[in-house]
Amino acid sequence: MRTTVASLHAELVRYGLVAWTAGNVSGRVPGEDLFVIKPSGVSYDELTPESMVVCDLDGNLVEGDHAPSSDTAAHAYVYRHMPHVGGVVHTHSTYASAWAARGEPIPCVLTAMADEFGGDIPVGPFALIGDDSIGQGIVATLDGHRSPAVLMRNHGVFTIGKDPKAAVKAAVMCEDVARTVHVARQLGEPLPIKPEHIDRLYDRYQNVYGQRSPR
Amino acid sequence: MRTTVASLHAELVRYGLVAWTAGNVSGRVPGEDLFVIKPSGVSYDELTPESMVVCDLDGNLVEGDHAPSSDTAAHAYVYRHMPHVGGVVHTHSTYASAWAARGEPIPCVLTAMADEFGGDIPVGPFALIGDDSIGQGIVATLDGHRSPAVLMRNHGVFTIGKDPKAAVKAAVMCEDVARTVHVARQLGEPLPIKPEHIDRLYDRYQNVYGQRSPR
Amino acid sequence: MRTTVASLHAELVRYGLVAWTAGNVSGRVPGEDLFVIKPSGVSYDELTPESMVVCDLDGNLVEGDHAPSSDTAAHAYVYRHMPHVGGVVHTHSTYASAWAARGEPIPCVLTAMADEFGGDIPVGPFALIGDDSIGQGIVATLDGHRSPAVLMRNHGVFTIGKDPKAAVKAAVMCEDVARTVHVARQLGEPLPIKPEHIDRLYDRYQNVYGQRSPR
Amino acid sequence: MRTTVASLHAELVRYGLVAWTAGNVSGRVPGEDLFVIKPSGVSYDELTPESMVVCDLDGNLVEGDHAPSSDTAAHAYVYRHMPHVGGVVHTHSTYASAWAARGEPIPCVLTAMADEFGGDIPVGPFALIGDDSIGQGIVATLDGHRSPAVLMRNHGVFTIGKDPKAAVKAAVMCEDVARTVHVARQLGEPLPIKPEHIDRLYDRYQNVYGQRSPR
Numbered sequence: 001m002r003t004t005v006a007s008l009h010a011e012l013v014r015y016g017l018v019a020w021t022a023g024n025v026s027g028r029v030p031g032e033d034l035f036v037i038k039p040s041g042v043s044y045d046e047l048t049p050e051s052m053v054v055c056d057l058d059g060n061l062v063e064g065d066h067a068p069s070s071d072t073a074a075h076a077y078v079y080r081h082m083p084h085v086g087g088v089v090h091t092h093s094t095y096a097s098a099w100a101a102r103g104e105p106i107p108c109v110l111t112a113m114a115d116e117f118g119g120d121i122p123v124g125p126f127a128l129i130g131d132d133s134i135g136q137g138i139v140a141t142l143d144g145h146r147s148p149a150v151l152m153r154n155h156g157v158f159t160i161g162k163d164p165k166a167a168v169k170a171a172v173m174c175e176d177v178a179r180t181v182h183v184a185r186q187l188g189e190p191l192p193i194k195p196e197h198i199d200r201l202y203d204r205y206q207n208v209y210g211q212r213s214p215r
Numbered sequence: 216m217r218t219t220v221a222s223l224h225a226e227l228v229r230y231g232l233v234a235w236t237a238g239n240v241s242g243r244v245p246g247e248d249l250f251v252i253k254p255s256g257v258s259y260d261e262l263t264p265e266s267m268v269v270c271d272l273d274g275n276l277v278e279g280d281h282a283p284s285s286d287t288a289a290h291a292y293v294y295r296h297m298p299h300v301g302g303v304v305h306t307h308s309t310y311a312s313a314w315a316a317r318g319e320p321i322p323c324v325l326t327a328m329a330d331e332f333g334g335d336i337p338v339g340p341f342a343l344i345g346d347d348s349i350g351q352g353i354v355a356t357l358d359g360h361r362s363p364a365v366l367m368r369n370h371g372v373f374t375i376g377k378d379p380k381a382a383v384k385a386a387v388m389c390e391d392v393a394r395t396v397h398v399a400r401q402l403g404e405p406l407p408i409k410p411e412h413i414d415r416l417y418d419r420y421q422n423v424y425g426q427r428s429p430r
Numbered sequence: 431m432r433t434t435v436a437s438l439h440a441e442l443v444r445y446g447l448v449a450w451t452a453g454n455v456s457g458r459v460p461g462e463d464l465f466v467i468k469p470s471g472v473s474y475d476e477l478t479p480e481s482m483v484v485c486d487l488d489g490n491l492v493e494g495d496h497a498p499s500s501d502t503a504a505h506a507y508v509y510r511h512m513p514h515v516g517g518v519v520h521t522h523s524t525y526a527s528a529w530a531a532r533g534e535p536i537p538c539v540l541t542a543m544a545d546e547f548g549g550d551i552p553v554g555p556f557a558l559i560g561d562d563s564i565g566q567g568i569v570a571t572l573d574g575h576r577s578p579a580v581l582m583r584n585h586g587v588f589t590i591g592k593d594p595k596a597a598v599k600a601a602v603m604c605e606d607v608a609r610t611v612h613v614a615r616q617l618g619e620p621l622p623i624k625p626e627h628i629d630r631l632y633d634r635y636q637n638v639y640g641q642r643s644p645r
Numbered sequence: 646m647r648t649t650v651a652s653l654h655a656e657l658v659r660y661g662l663v664a665w666t667a668g669n670v671s672g673r674v675p676g677e678d679l680f681v682i683k684p685s686g687v688s689y690d691e692l693t694p695e696s697m698v699v700c701d702l703d704g705n706l707v708e709g710d711h712a713p714s715s716d717t718a719a720h721a722y723v724y725r726h727m728p729h730v731g732g733v734v735h736t737h738s739t740y741a742s743a744w745a746a747r748g749e750p751i752p753c754v755l756t757a758m759a760d761e762f763g764g765d766i767p768v769g770p771f772a773l774i775g776d777d778s779i780g781q782g783i784v785a786t787l788d789g790h791r792s793p794a795v796l797m798r799n800h801g802v803f804t805i806g807k808d809p810k811a812a813v814k815a816a817v818m819c820e821d822v823a824r825t826v827h828v829a830r831q832l833g834e835p836l837p838i839k840p841e842h843i844d845r846l847y848d849r850y851q852n853v854y855g856q857r858s859p860r
Contacts, residue, residue: 015234019660019817019818019821020814020817020818020821022757022818022821092755092757092821092825094821094824094825094828095828097755097825097829098825098826098828098829098831098832099829101754101755101825101826101829101835101836102829102832102833102834102835102836103836104832104833109316109369110307110312110316110369110370111344111369111370111371112237112307112370112371126836126838126842128842128845128846129756129846129849130849153836154754154755154756154835154836154838155755155756155757156756156757169235172234172235173234173235173237176234176235176237176307176309179309180307180309180312180313180316181313181316182828182831182832183309183310183313183397184312184313184314184316184317185832186313186397186401186831186832187313187317187319187397187400187401188317188319189317190316190317190369191316191317191318191341191368191369193341193369197341197343200343201343201344204344204345230449324531324584325522325527325531325584325585326559326584326585326586327452327522327585327586384450387449387450388449388450388452391449391450391452391522391524394524395522395524395527395528395531396528396531398524398525398528398612399527399528399529399531399532401528401612401616402528402532402534402612402615402616403532403534404532405531405532405584406531406532406533406556406583406584408556408584412556412558415558416558416559419559419560445664539746539799540737540742540746540799540800541774541799541800541801542667542737542800542801599665602664602665603664603665603667606664606665606667606737606739609739610737610739610742610743610746611743611746613739613740613743613827614742614743614744614746614747616743616827616831617743617747617749617827617830617831618747618749619747620746620747620799621746621747621748621771621798621799623771623799627771627773630773631773631774634774634775
């Protein structure tokens with residue numbers, strides 16, 4: 001899990017989702033009340049499996065030589081309250097954060113959005129870092145929602161997945177559709193997709209796409 | 216053909232036309248009722264000639280260890296109905312998809328567009344994935360049209376060519392002009408190019424440009 | 431000169447000024463009525479000193495195995511009529527071409543523009559490829575102008591320099607300021623710079639900047 | 646310090662903050678009235694520890710084979726008047742320079758801005774290069790301000806830090822938030838963050854974030 005989480009950070013860099021050290025991936029350790037997360041303020045070039053830190057579900061450091069990410073409390077809250085979640089990603093990716101700065105959900109006007117998010121990408125509350133506020137906002141917004149991504153107001157994006165790779169994919173796709181819908185809106189109104197079409201696209205993608213399991 | 220198709224996917228990555236696994240190239244096998252296409256949900260880093268799959272013109276898997284791209288039915292429909300087409304490309308590239316989300320054709324206001332597309336880049340209908348709807352929309356829009364690219368409404372781009380490389384070139388140029396015309400329109404109206412000038416530019420580029428055959 | 435011109439094409443790629451094969455660099459052969467230019471339709475990856483072609487100042491092929499760039503007549507016209515020019519570059523770079531599509535000069539609102547261009551970047555006429563029209567438009571616009579760059583209407587950019595590297599630098603800086611001024615204008619009007627300040631910045635940069643010769 | 650300053654220029658390139666040679670990093674030599682700075686007009690590929698130049702706090706060349714950056718006087722002025730500053734960076738990065746071209750501060754509407762800049766990023770005066778005007782503008786604007794970045798009108802960005810790496814980080818984050826806030830504003834007004842929340846975010850980030858010292 002340390003190796004997986006360390007190497008997935010390279011995808012955040014590859015897709016331009018992060019500047020300097022502002023973004024992190026975590027992964028639940030299967031069968032344990034533990035998760036692996038990025039150390040705080042360490043550059044992506046220097047991340048190794050060994051430099052990753054292991055925390056319990058209250059966000060306490062269990063193993064590792066570095067202080068855990070300053071977003072650890074939010075990740076821990078999600079793992080505590082969403083048992084089906086095996087991976088969490090946080091970024092300040094440009095276009096998604098711009099929607100978040102306006103507090104505006106991203107409307108589902110692309111078939112790729114229907115596929116991955118099953119509808120609009122919702123906005124969570126403004127929350128200060130340092131206690132459970134961010135985690136509560138994520139869980140309250142995503143619970144019962146199809147979208148694996150939430151835009152936290154004035155802040156950035158959190159995504160969830162059955163494992164860290166699925167959460168990274170959701171972060172990559174979230175920025176991709178945030179950018180395309182932004183660009184579309186700059187010169188007029190995108191055409192809506194009918195709700196029943198969104199349902200059919202979502203259902204198909206989640207159950208048919210890919211080599212075996214959809215997400 | 217497996218090698219060609221596998222390696223052309225790297226051009227989609229290089230020009231930033233695809234995120235994660237959302238985009239695919241196919242090529243007709245010369246002299247056979249078969250085509251080679253990307254496997255579904257496999258990352259571009261992992262594509263090899265061996266991982267490519269071979270389908271017949273009804274989209275049935277003929278050879279390969281993986282499930283074919285979920286867009287296979289659309290590619291197959293094009294090969295069945297457009298015998299001069301030897302390559303098909305599909306992407307969700309940002310600027311082209313933004314025009315598609317508004318259902319708006321890209322006006323021909325650049326000499327490079329006149330060269331490659333011979334006029335506006337047209338919009339095809341909204342179509343759900345899973346049957347022949349997408350293929351029908353592509354063929355109905357491109358048949359008798361100079362443009363090798365069609366913007367499928369709320370979806371993305373399909374391009375065709377005499378071979379896979381020509382279709383990839385059309386996908387690259389489509390995003391390039393979609394972006395430039397978008398940027399031009401953000402601060403005012405681009406100046407039109409007269410239809411007779413578009414004709415002369417298109418004719419020259421298709422017959423004179425390059426080392427031998429134009430496209 | 432073949433080596434210089436071949437390798438300078440990599441700068442067009444590095445700065446994202448070109449898609450596929452749409453852009454070219456040429457350089458006058460010192461002391462000869464000849465210039466070296468890119469072959470037509472050859473990808474930047476495949477360019478070598480040997481694949482470059484040599485033309486006389488009427489644009490006729492003198493040496494080389496490939497057909498010269500389809501823009502050769504324009505380059506030749508510039509070398510014939512502007513004896514101080516030792517390098518010419520042509521691109522369809524996105525932001526510069528967007529200004530060109532609107533037929534709008536780029537206003538000098540950045541000190542970096544005053545440094546390199548000495549004022550606005552001017553617009554040249556619409557001209558069809560295939561005779562001397564493009565070359566005439568370039569020379570008529572740049573003759574007696576400080577700017578080494580001209581935006582050819584609905585087309586793209588041509589830049590000149592004392593040598594090919596200076597022309598490439600002008601192409602890179604042209605796109606850079608075209609983008610920054612575009613972005614500035616998206617949210618309001620940039621503040622003007624006084625003409626006398628533009629003069630002082632231009633004079634200083636041309637005579638003091640760098641290790642020895644300014645440009 | 647030569648090695649540090651030389652290698653930090655690669656971060657300017659990596660984050661796309663500079664075109665051609667337009668941007669520079671300097672670092673104060675600990676315990677001496679000297680600083681190391683980039684040579685003028687030398688490309689980032691060619692920078693080596695040996696090619697860096699050493700100047701005194703009046704900007705006079707003390708050691709090195711090249712002429713120092715044409716921005717040396719501005720760096721020197723900052724080191725003379727801000728003794729806590731150990732590194733200075735100057736760029737013309739696109740989005741920050743666009744705000745500078747309009748003479749408009751970047752409003753603090755992102756938690757990441759509150760963290761790093763503690764509020765709006767301020768605008769400094771228009772100033773010609775060649776004497777102490779730019780340095781005076783930087784110091785007058787940043788003195789007593791939380792922000793380590795100043796947008797110099799119609800010009801670009803200067804950032805300061807306790808060491809060159811901190812100044813480079815500020816330059817990277819400045820462009821990142823300049824871009825995100827620009828994008829947010831394109832489609833409406835970003836939501837404000839309350840001043841007391843900005844204070845709490847800034848305080849926490851400066852004192853808790855990272856492995857040991859916050860900045």
